[in-house]
Amino acid sequence: MSDISFVRKEMLPEKAPPASEVGAIGWARHNLFSGWVNSILTLVSLYAIYYVLAGVLPWILQSSWSAQSLKECREVFEAAYGTTHGHACWGVINERWLQLLFGFYPPELYWRPILALLLLLVALSPVLFADHVSYKVLRFTAIYPFLMVWLMWGGPIWGPISAAMGFVVGFAILKFGTGRMGELAAMIAAVAGAVVWWLLLSGTFSSVMSSILPIAIQSVESRQFGGFMLALLLGVVAIGVSLPIGIVLALGRQSDLLIVKSLCIGFIEFIRGVPLITLLFVASLLLNIFLPPGTNFDIILRVMIMMTLFSAAYMAEVIRGGLAALPRGQYEGADSLGLDYWQAQRLIIMPQALKISIPGIVSTFIGIFKDTTLVSIIGLLDVIGLASAIRADTAWNGIYWELFAFIAFLFFVVCFSMSRYSMYLERKLQTGHR
Amino acid sequence: MTTLTDPPKETFRLSMLLYDTRYRSATIQVIAMFAFMLLAAWLINNTIINLNNLGKEVTFGFLGETAGYDINQRLLDYNSQDSHIRAALMGLLNTLVVAVLGCITATIIGVFVGVMRLSSNWLIARIMTVYVETFRNVPVLLWIVLAMAILIESLPAPRAFRGEDATASMNLFDSVAITNRGVYIPEPLFSRSLGDIHLLGEHALRFDVSMDLMAILIVLALSIFGMRKVSAKANATQAATGDRPKTWHIQLGLLFVPMIVLLVALGFHLGYPELKGFNFKGGTYMRNSLIALWLALSLYTAAFIAEIVRAGILAISQGQTEAASALGLRPGRTMRLVILPQALRVIIPPMISNYLNLTKNSSLAIAVGYMDITGTLGGITMNQTGRELECVLMLMLVYLAISLSISGVMNWYNNSVKLVER
Incomplete structure (x- = not known):
């Protein structure tokens, strides 16, 4: 076979790809200039970016941090750049940032909300980062709500403790009663016991204890709360309290009991059908009318109640989604093991359903957190309310953009990191069904 | 020896209400109903006592009284001598106007952004991501207030259009005037008009x-x-x-x-707007409060809609497109007959809730002084008459009715595009 004149015995050495296909040029060719439409789009968007940055960057950077008033700012700009417009006067943030963050909370007590926030992160860590944190921290999570109330409002420690005692009383009745009178009766007795404690005994208990052992920190009135702290506080309280209510509502909506079901649907759809602002009107104008004559608790607490009801309805829908996403087999498996309804919910259904709904809960939280700004409409001094108050000051009359930019930045940082967290969680919870 | 015994006779004991699964659900429901009625009775009782103490009673007669305030942006004729109920109607129409305008623009922007976020162009996709994240993570109230501030502060006043050395000029061949008081656009006029029909005579709900x-x-x-x-x-x-x-x-x-x-x-x-004296005359006038609310609500909601559209498109697998081209369908028809019907099924349900959110968020109009139903019925009317209970109740019912009808219509549409399963 001599007509085979040449057979290659060894591989050709690899050649480097053409210069236009690799590196920055190759990347740009593939991602920015892959056709004439894309090229035009790229150029247009480059121009748009330039246009925006050319307006915004000088405004941010050629600014004044030290001026004490808008007038002073303008004088500084006139001297330095020859114009009064197009420069940010960050002096207002420099002067008022503590107020924007904490409202009128006493400055010497700023450590308390900060500590409460840090402890919140600790308390949430076993839920949010279940893989990395021991579940024993959950005991701290159970204590946290009472600790937070004490830290934020101050006063004698026995108030929060006697409130917590109600739960202890209820739990004890449930624990010891279950064997003797059956689960359902024990549960009713536990609820009744806790309510009796709160309504009749807790007041006496706390006053007696504080006269025996006066442990107290300086108390702070609710009307001193404000700023970004108020948004965080309202958001955390609303979500924290609405979670159990939401679970009950979701179970009620899924149940076979017609009356319970229609009551739950009615509540959820009513709350979801009206804007939050009308519920805040109820909080500021009507809630005192609905309660027994003489009841008069402060506006922050009333707003908290209405925001809790509001978020409970949304929470119920999120958890219902989690319940609906569970495969039917889980319910049937629980039945076949002979578990009753509450055992099945506690041991099989809820742990899985709640896990599925954590991303939904986080996005509900982001929504509620953003909606807390609405309290400025009923006159509370949250960040937006404070911005108007600062603008009413003669020194800062007419300042808009710096305040808005600062507020937007605060919300963006918090909400964006929470939404990233929920995306991380979604990836982690995706246990590979596709 | 076997003895036959009768099965133990079923006797009804009270404890069976709690422990017998046959009766337990009925017991629980009766208890729930009882508790609910107790709660309702307690609330109503408190309300009656409190209102008695305040010397008020629940009547809706105030709705027929003269409102006495003006509404600066309205669709129907209204003057300050009209009744509160007519003011509320103007507010309701204003709410619907901004909701409908907002839904339309939010859908357009949202679909555009959602599609562009999937663009193969890296820069475009990043810009759209920045847009979505910026708008989603900042409260809508801030956007509304910010939009209002931008309109007031950065647009020229009507007097800037005046004189020889005017610093501002009208846009689109002198037909649109954008000022810091609002936008004037041309209005349609008919020289051989068929006229109007006045319905309901002089009634408060006349139109x-x-x-x-x-x-x-x-x-x-x-x-x-x-x-x-x-x-x-x-x-x-x-x-x-x-x-x-x-x-x-x-x-x-x-x-x-x-x-x-x-x-x-x-x-x-x-009919073109014209500068007369210190302000523009003629044309249709959209106040800056309406523009700010509309702009902020549409941009905010569009960010959410963009994510929904993106998720909807990503949910359709590549195989569907390939199968369609294997059948010989052209790209346009592939989109219309294969991709869209499937993507819409994913997109529509969350879209409904975003339309509802936009409508409910339009109640923030009160922050910029746009006279929607919250500004009229829940604002000035409530403050003037002191009828908080009645006003807030009516306000809630109105929003509930709007929400339920939007979700009803959209659910009907959703059912009509839903895949019929066996």
Whole structure:
């Protein structure tokens, strides 16, 4: 076979790809200039970016941090750049940032909300980062709500403790009663016991204890709360309290009991059908009318109640989604093991359903957190309310953009990191069904 | 020896209400109902006592009283001598106006952004991501207030348009004036108008129906009906012969010719805004509060809609497109017949809740002084009459009715595009 004149015995050495296909040029060719439409789009968007940055960057950077008033700012700009417009006067943030963050909370007590926030992160860590944190921290999570109330409002420690005692009383009745009178009766007795404690005994208990052992920190009135702290506080309280209510509502909506079901649907759809602002009107104008004559608790607490009801309805829908996403087999498996309804919910259904709904809960939280700004409409001094108050000051009359930019930045940082967290969680919870 | 014993006789004991699964659910329901009624009775009782102490009673008679305040942006005729109920109606219409405008623009922007976020162009995709994240993570109230501030602070005042050395000029061939008081756009006028029909005489809910608008709508409906007929005939021809006759020119003709004839017959022309004295006259005037609310709500909601659209498109697997091209469908038809019907099923349910959110968020109009139903019924009327209970109750019912009807309509639409499963 001599007509085979040449057979290659060894591989050709690899050649480097053409210069236009690799590196920055190759990347740009593939991602920015892959056709004439894309090229035009790229150029247009480059121009748009330039246009925006050319307006915004000088405004941010050629600014004044030290001026004490808008007038002073303008004088500084006139001297330095020859114009009064197009420069940010960050002096207002420099002067008022503590107020924007904490409202009128006493400055010497700023450590308390900060500590409460840090402890919140600790308390949430076993839920949010279940893989990395021991579940024993959950005991701290159970204590946290009472600790937070004490830290934020101050006063004698026995108030929060006697409130917590109600739960202890209820739990004890449930624990010891279950064997003797059956689960359902024990549960009713536990609820009744806790309510009796709160309504009749807790007041006496706390006053007696504080006269025996006066442990107290300086108390702070609710009307001193404000700023970004108020948004965080309202958001955390609303979500924290609405979670159990939401679970009950979701179970009620899924149940076979017609009356319970229609009551739950009615509540959820009513709350979801009206804007939050009308519920805040109820909080500021009507809630005192609905309660027994003489009841008069402060506006922050009333707003908290209405925001809790509001978020409970949304929470119920999120958890219902989690319940609906569970495969039917889980319910049937629980039945076949002979578990009753509450055992099945506690041991099989809820742990899985709640896990599925954590991303939904986080996005509900982001929504509620953003909606807390609405309290400025009923006159509370949250960040937006404070911005108007600062603008009413003669020194800062007419300042808009710096305040808005600062507020937007605060919300963006918090909400964006929470939404990233929920995306991380979604990836982690995706246990590979596709 | 065996003894036969009767099975133990079923006797009803009280404890069976709790422990027998046959009766337990009924017990729980009765308890729940009882507790609910107790709660309701307690609340109502408290309310009655409190209102008695305040010397108030629940009546809705105040709605017929003279409102005494003006509403600066309105669709129907209204003056300060009209009743509170008419003011509330103006507010309701304003709410609906901003909700409808907002839903339309939010959908357009949202679909555009959602599609662009999937663009193969890296820069475009990043810009759209930045847009979505910025708008989603900052409260809508801040956007509304910010939009209002931008409109007031950065747009020229009407006097800047005046004189020889005017610093501002009108846009679009002198037909649109954008000022810091609002936007003036041309208004449609009819020189041979058919006139209005006044319905309900002098009643508080009276309204005028423009016969010109009615005529236009009727002609438009007839045109669309004709176009569908033509299209159905073309489909039948295609099914019978395999060839689809060309119909686009007939369709366009059906759409435009009757409309143009009608408009010429009515003497249609545009009334342009003109600078008279210190302000613009003529044209349709949209206040800056409306513009700010509309802009902020649409940009905010569009960020959410963009994510929904993106998720909807990503949910359709690549195989569907490939299968469609294997069948020989052209890209346009692939989109219309294969991709969109499937993507819409994913997109519509969350879209409904975003439309609802936009409508509910429009109640933040009160922050910029746009007179929607929250600003009239829940704002000035409530403050003037001191009827908090009645006003907030009516306000809630109105929003509930709007929400339920939007979700009803959208659910009906959703059912009509839903895949029919076995």
